[in-house]
Amino acid sequence: MKLAVASLAFLASAQAFAPVTTNIQGTQLQMSLKDDIANLGKAALAGAVAVGVAAAPAQALTKSQINELSYLQVKGTGLANRCAEVVGEDTIKPSAGSKLVDMCIEPKAWAVEEEIGKGGKTEKKFVNSKVMTRQTYTLEGIEGTLSNSGGIVFTEQDGIDYAATTVQLPGGERVPFLFTVKDLVAKGNGDTFKPGFQMGGDFNTPSYRTGLFLDPKGRGGTTGYDMAVALPGLQSGEEGDDELFGENNKTFDVTQGRIELEVNKVNAEESEIGGVFVATQLSDTDMGSKTPKKILTKGIFYAKVQ
Numbered sequence: 299m300k301l302a303v304a305s306l307a308f309l310a311s312a313q314a315f316a317p318v319t320t321n322i323q324g325t326q327l328q329m330s331l332k333d334d335i336a337n338l339g340k341a342a343l344a345g346a347v348a349v350g351v352a353a354a355p356a357q358a359l360t361k362s363q364i365n366e367l368s369y370l371q372v373k374g375t376g377l378a379n380r381c382a383e384v385v386g387e388d389t390i391k392p393s394a395g396s397k398l399v400d401m402c403i404e405p406k407a408w409a410v411e412e413e414i415g416k417g418g419k420t421e422k423k424f425v426n427s428k429v430m431t432r433q434t435y436t437l438e439g440i441e442g443t444l445s446n447s448g449g450i451v452f453t454e455q456d457g458i459d460y461a462a463t464t465v466q467l468p469g470g471e472r473v474p475f476l477f478t479v480k481d482l483v484a485k486g487n488g489d490t491f492k493p494g495f496q497m498g499g500d501f502n503t504p505s506y507r508t509g510l511f512l513d514p515k516g517r518g519g520t521t522g523y524d525m526a527v528a529l530p531g532l533q534s535g536e537e538g539d540d541e542l543f544g545e546n547n548k549t550f551d552v553t554q555g556r557i558e559l560e561v562n563k564v565n566a567e568e569s570e571i572g573g574v575f576v577a578t579q580l581s582d583t584d585m586g587s588k589t590p591k592k593i594l595t596k597g598i599f600y601a602k603v604q
Contacts, residue, residue: 379433390492403597409424453482454483485497574599577594
């Protein structure tokens with residue numbers, strides 16, 4: 299019951315900015331990133347189905363309907379940032395050499411872990427946030443191999459598998475992160491795609507900035523100044539350098555995230571699957587100078603078995 303109430307609360311805040319209304323439940327993470335999502339993901343997916351995330355949006359279109367639209371019909375509508383709807387509750391058993399192609403992962407709601415003070419105590423809770431990025435945060439065209447030796451394993455290989463995204467907390471703080479599923483290896487709980495099938499795994503999250511990026515002081519990872527030229531006395535390496543070490547020593551941080559997916563629609567005739575997902579990862583470190591925050595993302599996905 300508590301999960302359902304929290305889910306509806308998370309949804310209410312997300313409806314104000316989500317392109318399409320979808321019931322996605324909220325949750326709180328209080329353990330480590332990897333261990334927490336491993337335990338939380340399945341509960342979150344179960345809760346999502348319980349409060350109706352499986353229901354298709356009123357304006358959802360199938361893949362065949364989207365393919366019939368011209369460029370001008372799509373331009374400016376936001377449809378390019380939407381995942382296709384799947385109709386049906388069939389089953390698909392991947393054979394040897396099968397692939398998962400045209401995979402689309404569309405976030406619907408975001409939350410950021412913050413320390414909340416209450417009664418003289420502080421505790422970490424996920425706070426609902428608002429996406430500030432234009433409608434370019436959906437991952438599209440992802441593909442990879444499927445192996446099936448008693449259990450389906452999806453290995454991501456290619457596609458538009460990252461999107462620079464920024465969300466804003468209620469207090470106005472903005473948190474940038476690279477939404478991605480790079481190098482994902484997702485293991486399933488069965489050998490057949492069907493409603494209720496779940497799979498999940500870890501992925502790598504590259505740095506939000508690359509080595510060629512220069513900060514306002516002209517410092518970068520592979521180019522630019524080694525230190526802020528206006529403050530040479532504080533960066534002698536003898537004294538005072540500790541405070542500025544993180545700003546001067548730019549790093550390309552690769553962190554790890556995790557995603558859990560649950561299939562709730564299968565169209566055997568079109569070889570399509572669709573469902574919901576919950577993912578968690580770390581935010582941008584500003585090339586090593588800031589402590590990253592935990593980001594929780596929920597939404598829908600679509601894929602085609604080939």
